[in-house]
Amino acid sequence: MESSSIIHKTASDLRLAPNLGDYEAERRVFSWAAVSRELADQPQGALNIAWQAVDRHAASSLRGKAAFRILARGTPTHFVTYGQLSALTNRFCNVLRDLGVGKGERLFILAGRIPELYIAILGSLKNGTAVSPLFSAFGPDPIATRVNLGEGAVLVTTDMLFERKIAKWRDRMPSLKHVLLVAEDGGTTAVPGTLDLSSLMASASDACEITPTTAEDMALLHFTSGTTGTPKGAVHVHGAVLTHWSTGRYALDLHVDDIYWCTADPGWVTGTSYGVIAPLLHGVTSIVDREEFDAERWYAILQDEGVSIWYTAPTAIRMLMKAGADIAKKYAFPRLRFAASVGEPLNPEAVWWGKQVLGLPFHDNWWQTETGGIMIANTPAFDIKPGSMGRPLPGVEAAIVSRQADGSVQVIEAPNKEGELALKRGWPSMFRGYLNSEERYRKSFSGEWYLTGDLARRDADGYYWFVGRADDVIKSAGHLIGPFEVESALMEHPAVAEAAVIGKPDPIAGEVVKAFVSLNNGFEQSEALRMALLGHARTRLGAAVAPKEIAFLTQLPRTRSGKIMRRLLKARELGLPEGDTSTLEAGP
Ligand code: ATP
Ligand code: MG
Numbered sequence: 001m002e003s004s005s006i007i008h009k010t011a012s013d014l015r016l017a018p019n020l021g022d023y024e025a026e027r028r029v030f031s032w033a034a035v036s037r038e039l040a041d042q043p044q045g046a047l048n049i050a051w052q053a054v055d056r057h058a059a060s061s062l063r064g065k066a067a068f069r070i071l072a073r074g075t076p077t078h079f080v081t082y083g084q085l086s087a088l089t090n091r092f093c094n095v096l097r098d099l100g101v102g103k104g105e106r107l108f109i110l111a112g113r114i115p116e117l118y119i120a121i122l123g124s125l126k127n128g129t130a131v132s133p134l135f136s137a138f139g140p141d142p143i144a145t146r147v148n149l150g151e152g153a154v155l156v157t158t159d160m161l162f163e164r165k166i167a168k169w170r171d172r173m174p175s176l177k178h179v180l181l182v183a184e185d186g187g188t189t190a191v192p193g194t195l196d197l198s199s200l201m202a203s204a205s206d207a208c209e210i211t212p213t214t215a216e217d218m219a220l221l222h223f224t225s226g227t228t229g230t231p232k233g234a235v236h237v238h239g240a241v242l243t244h245w246s247t248g249r250y251a252l253d254l255h256v257d258d259i260y261w262c263t264a265d266p267g268w269v270t271g272t273s274y275g276v277i278a279p280l281l282h283g284v285t286s287i288v289d290r291e292e293f294d295a296e297r298w299y300a301i302l303q304d305e306g307v308s309i310w311y312t313a314p315t316a317i318r319m320l321m322k323a324g325a326d327i328a329k330k331y332a333f334p335r336l337r338f339a340a341s342v343g344e345p346l347n348p349e350a351v352w353w354g355k356q357v358l359g360l361p362f363h364d365n366w367w368q369t370e371t372g373g374i375m376i377a378n379t380p381a382f383d384i385k386p387g388s389m390g391r392p393l394p395g396v397e398a399a400i401v402s403r404q405a406d407g408s409v410q411v412i413e414a415p416n417k418e419g420e421l422a423l424k425r426g427w428p429s430m431f432r433g434y435l436n437s438e439e440r441y442r443k444s445f446s447g448e449w450y451l452t453g454d455l456a457r458r459d460a461d462g463y464y465w466f467v468g469r470a471d472d473v474i475k476s477a478g479h480l481i482g483p484f485e486v487e488s489a490l491m492e493h494p495a496v497a498e499a500a501v502i503g504k505p506d507p508i509a510g511e512v513v514k515a516f517v518s519l520n521n522g523f524e525q526s527e528a529l530r531m532a533l534l535g536h537a538r539t540r541l542g543a544a545v546a547p548k549e550i551a552f553l554t555q556l557p558r559t560r561s562g563k564i565m566r567r568l569l570k571a572r573e574l575g576l577p578e579g580d581t582s583t584l585e586a587g588p
Pocket of ligand 2: 453
């Protein structure tokens with residue numbers, strides 16, 4: 001949906017000169033080779049994410065600076081400096097070596113956002129061991145499926161999680177050679193068949209020569225959110241660090257003195273690329289909150305920690321909106337200078353809400369597990385058109401294409417035409433495979449284009465507008481309807497907190513639009529409200545596109561990464577099997 005209003009950049013919005021000043025000019029001169037030169041030269045010509053992120057700074061004036069401030073209810077803030085992080089990740093790397101775990105093997109982590117999670121991710125990378133962080137809320141099945149798919153040799157988890165989710169199921173993960181446990185009470189563990197991580201760390205050396213890795217060596221395994229089907233395992237390499245660095249610079253505008261908060265858990269690719277790697281590459285201090293979402297708590301963190309750059313997701317923004325602006329008014333955010341969002345389309349309402357309540361608009365950006373880093377973004381360098389995901393970053397070539405019957409694609413040059421969003425091969429963080437699924441990997445490319453599976457439009461100014469996932473688009477009486485447009489219109493109504501629409505089979509129209517909505521605090525479900533919403537949508541969208549049916553739900557089903565699962569609403573509506581629900585967030 002193209003909003004007529006634009007949020008213009010003004011000099012007073014920018015308290016610091018942005019890293020990306022002139023978008024067009026930077027795109028013209030940009031090269032990945034130049035980014036490579038910006039990163040420090042690593043010994044032996046190697047390229048390792050952890051060395052670039054940590055050791056380089058530990059050897060500089062940033063040594064004593066906090067890399068992480070880890071917050072948890074009822075305990076004092078836990079600070080980890082760059083120097084400490086370097087030594088601790090060296091120790092972890094040595095722990096793996098002492099166990100005989102080497103380059104190319106895979107390590108899984110199942111833990112909340114505790115210090116050991118960050119140490120294990122980076123320590124593993126130093127050893128050339130590929131790492132896959134999992135959501136700690138996963139149950140035994142999703143854990144075993146992923147460990148088996150990734151042939152995990154090592155699992156790092158806590159004593160409590162082990163007892164609840166692994167102990168009885170360990171036989172189902174035959175590739176696992178070692179389980180390293182962290183005691184949740186901060187002490188040591190003595191569980192048969194496992195090793196106590198704190199003891200191993202205590203006896204390991206804190207000096208370590210990093211295993212020489214190259215840009216093409218496997219670094220991270222990330223599973224997709226499972227929004228459209230069974231989650232896929234995407235393979236990423238050390239060379240991705242170039243994208244992490246450049247996107248941290250251009251899309252998040254990280255400056256070394258920033259206090260940065262990425263609210264994503266490392267169990268989702270955002271929480272690793274932008275909750276761990278990109279901020280460290282830029283030498284900033286990151287806030288990590290171990291607790292779950294809580295509106296009051298989040299505003300207090302933004303205020304009390306002096307957050308200057310905030311990266312969050314539409315689902316969280318909608319929850320803050322639902323909690324009401326009055327809570328926000330109790331807090332002040334004078335240090336906040338840039339807010340960004342990823343994961344789902346960001347409704348124009350939410351962009352404006354940011355401006356009204358936080359004092360600055362949200363900058364939507366787009367990417368996927370497969371792309372490894374941000375590809376399209378609203379940056380500080382240009383005006384925001386609320387509802388648009390922005391423009392391709394320097395180094396990223398995007399296009400709208402249509403797939404042809406012979407498997408080739410045709411680029412659609414004309415503006416404002418819908419088609420599939422495609423990216424030209426060659427950005428460093430491109431995934432290098434789907435685990436166990438070569439055929440699927442091959443099919444996601446056509447010639448020089450990677451096909452994203454998302455439908456979008458590009459306007460005459462080069463801004464991209466999300467239409468919907470190819471799987472979610474509705475065909476009704478000859479119209480192609482993108483769910484996002486309908487959902488955004490519903491969200492404009494003051495009663496609506498969240499909306500999801502699906503196509504429901506219909507003998508005449510092919511499909512009709514059905515909407516599911518949850519309501520803001522202070523609104524009650526009623527027939528009158530349903531009629532009012534139907535009327536509102538018809539006025540905003542016209543009868544052909546507006547929903548024919550609206551149902552109320554107290555909460556919409558979503559993935560652990562916060563995405564609304566339309567396929568589940570559809571399966572339930574049609575009485576079909578629910579399919580893979582491993583990433584479904586537990587209901588209220
Ligand atoms: P699966 O591939 O298993 O169905 P998923 O695609 O949701 O899951 P992710 O890789 O976590 O898994 O999510 C990427 C997708 O999220 C994108 O392809 C897009 O559909 C959606 N997305 C991310 N950011 C945005 C955005 N800013 N606007 C619109 N959609 C977005
Ligand atoms: Mg996907």
